[in-house]
Structures are given as C-alpha cells and as structure tokens.
Amino acid sequence: MLLLLASPPAWAQDDAISTPLTASPGDATRGRALVADRQRGLCLLCHPGPFPEERFQGNLAPDLAGAGSRWNEGQLRLRLVDSKRLNPDSIMPSYYRTEGLNRVGPAFRGRTVLSAQEIEDVLAYLLTLREEAPR
Amino acid sequence: MKRALPILLLAPLCLSASAQERRSGFENMARDTQAMQTDDTANPGMLWVLEGQSLWHQPAGPAAQSCASCHQNTEVSMRGVAARYPAWDEASAAPIDLAGRIAQCRETRQGAPPLARESQGLLSLSAYVGNQSRGLPIAPPADPRMDAAREQGRALYTARRGQLDLSCAQCHDDNAGRRLAGSTIPQAHPTGYPLYRLEWQTLGSLQRRLRGCMTGVRAEPFAYGASEYVAIEAFLASRAQGMALETPAVRP
Numbered sequence: 001m002l003l004l005l006a007s008p009p010a011w012a013q014d015d016a017i018s019t020p021l022t023a024s025p026g027d028a029t030r031g032r033a034l035v036a037d038r039q040r041g042l043c044l045l046c047h048p049g050p051f052p053e054e055r056f057q058g059n060l061a062p063d064l065a066g067a068g069s070r071w072n073e074g075q076l077r078l079r080l081v082d083s084k085r086l087n088p089d090s091i092m093p094s095y096y097r098t099e100g101l102n103r104v105g106p107a108f109r110g111r112t113v114l115s116a117q118e119i120e121d122v123l124a125y126l127l128t129l130r131e132e133a134p135r
Numbered sequence: 136m137k138r139a140l141p142i143l144l145l146a147p148l149c150l151s152a153s154a155q156e157r158r159s160g161f162e163n164m165a166r167d168t169q170a171m172q173t174d175d176t177a178n179p180g181m182l183w184v185l186e187g188q189s190l191w192h193q194p195a196g197p198a199a200q201s202c203a204s205c206h207q208n209t210e211v212s213m214r215g216v217a218a219r220y221p222a223w224d225e226a227s228a229a230p231i232d233l234a235g236r237i238a239q240c241r242e243t244r245q246g247a248p249p250l251a252r253e254s255q256g257l258l259s260l261s262a263y264v265g266n267q268s269r270g271l272p273i274a275p276p277a278d279p280r281m282d283a284a285r286e287q288g289r290a291l292y293t294a295r296r297g298q299l300d301l302s303c304a305q306c307h308d309d310n311a312g313r314r315l316a317g318s319t320i321p322q323a324h325p326t327g328y329p330l331y332r333l334e335w336q337t338l339g340s341l342q343r344r345l346r347g348c349m350t351g352v353r354a355e356p357f358a359y360g361a362s363e364y365v366a367i368e369a370f371l372a373s374r375a376q377g378m379a380l381e382t383p384a385v386r387p
Contacts, residue, residue, distance in 0.1 A: 038316065042299075044316065045315050045316045046315065055317070056314075056316045056317030057314075057316065058313070058314050058315050058316050059313050059314045060310050060313050060314070060315060084300075091301060091305050091306075091309075091310070093298070093299045093300055093301075094300065101295075101296075101297070101298060101300055102294060102295055102296045102297070102300075102354075103296045103297065103349075103354045103355045104296075104297055104298045104353065104354065104355065105297060105298065105350065105353045105354055105355045105356075106355060107353075108297075108298040108353045111298070113298060113299070
C-alpha cells in the first residue's frame, strides 16, 4: 500500500509493484474471463490477445500474447494499477486509481475500474501468457 | 539515456490528425453502409428530412405563421446556413448551434411551443435545414467573438475525462484509423449531423454523439444544449473547415 501512496520520484526508479494487493492469490481462470469482458476488463477494446473465440479485438496496443514472458509479476502489477507511472501519456486506463480524475460519471465515482482481487486475477492470467503471438 | 525514453514513447503521438489527411467518417464505412447514405431512397435519414419539410410549411403560433412564411424559398434562404453554425447569437450574446437557432426562432419569432433537444420535431427541422447545405464546404464564421468558444472547445477536446481517463484527442487524433474493438476510430469530423446511426436505429444530433463518447469513457456528460457542447461543436467545425456536409449521413 505504501508503494501505491508514495509518489515515485522518477518513472524509471520503481517500475514494479512487487507486493500483491490481496492476501488471497489470483485466479487465472477468473482473470481470463475478466480480460475478455468488454464491460469489466475492457482489455480487448485496445489489445489483441490469444482469444480465438472473441471477434472484434482492438489494435491500439501490443498483443497480450507473450506478456507473461516480457514482464515479471511486479512489472505487470504496476502496469495494471497505474500504467501512467511508466508513461504519463499512456491511453491505458489506470485500473486501481481513483485520484486525479476529471468528471467521472456518478456511477463510477470513487470506484476503481477493477477491484484488488480482480487485478490479482488478471495478473495471474497474464503470467500464463508465455508464448508470443505468431507473426 | 533513461530520460530519452519518454520522448520516444511520445513519438507515435506526433502523427496526429493534423498530419494525417482529413477523412470523413464516411470513408471508414463498409461499402453497403456508404451506399445506404448516398442513395436517397435507401437513406433512412431522408424520412426526417421529409418530416422536417412538412413541419417547415405547417402554420403554428398566435399568428399562424409557418417557417416558410418568413423564410421563403428554402433552397435559397437556407442554403449554406448549416455550414456556418455554430455562430454568434446576438440575443443571448453567446455562441449558438443550428438546433439551438431553430428552436429559438420557433419559440421567439413563430411563437410556437418550444421544441426540446433530440425531439422528433427539432431533429426533423435540423435535418431539413441541414440538407439544404449538403455538399457545401463547412465554413465557420470568421467572427472573432466565436474565438473564445473555439478555444474552450479545443481545451475540452484535449482534456482527459472519466474513469477511463481518456481525451477526445487521444482517440480521434492519436489513434484515428485504428480499431477500438470492432470500430474503426474516425477523425471526429461533424460532417453528417443530424445523422442516422445504425446502432441507435434512429436519427441523432452531434450532441448525442458527443454524449455517447463521454459516457463511453465513463465520464459525466453535459446536459443537452450546454455551452460546453456548443464550444466543442464550434471547435470541431473549425477543424473540419472546408469539408463537405453530408446531412443526413449514415454511420454504423
């Protein structure tokens, strides 16, 4: 939690959140469903990924295939919690942040996009994505 | 070395709409949707144009005047009008968009009951008046009194908003032409409004479209008719200056 609250002096100095957000470990099956869910995870709006059953995947962002071999757990956790700490101009939503937002709709005010447990679930799923997308 | 990275990450963003060739959302559409727009007998928006034409000739208000009583020869009197809105409104000393002007004229000059935003009547009259400018280039007024609104519109366009924390520019300038799920992101040119949207299964205004883009990022939209929308409309018009009007367009 401290890590989340401390404002990092420079983007490069902490490029990971190594402590899990919850005591209970993430569940990769739930995580996969969240990633594919267009109302909850929203990931496939922007990212393509290894979801042969899902039509209409976005192409605004890197393929999720291989994410688990490109990044370690802590790095992926930071990307989900608040990717803007790595790249302030990122279009990727900060999934676990409620501060510093503008005109949030009443139904979403004060709520994070995903809960702590959901972040850990998505993370557990991303770590299973070891294989790069075919080129 | 590490300092240089953020600049590298910014590089793709520089290929913004200003550097791209301007394209109407029409260009992104499937052939059959394009054909639906260009063939008046297939374009559902033409039903609203016809409805607007009949309203235009309908007497209303205490003096039983129709729009046509004061604005004779619509093809001449309304030609090019839609292309220069939003414009400055002397009465309210503020910018006004075409739907706002039509509603104002109906209420204050015709003395007829007001027409609400997105009502069938106001959409139909807007489609009819807009249709008189089809094919004409968007020509925002040079009026310097409009400058503050255009600047406000630009600021609203580039500000991040909502739980998803995205600005209009991040989608419509930085990522135009790419796919957000199944939709190709257009450059957000206001060339076709009011238009028939297949997803709505009805005709809707530009403000309805803007509202949809705001709720899409989980932001609180403005109220219909709000000065913020008129400011965004004025900015989008200046950005699309010279592009041809398509009213009533069709969009997915």
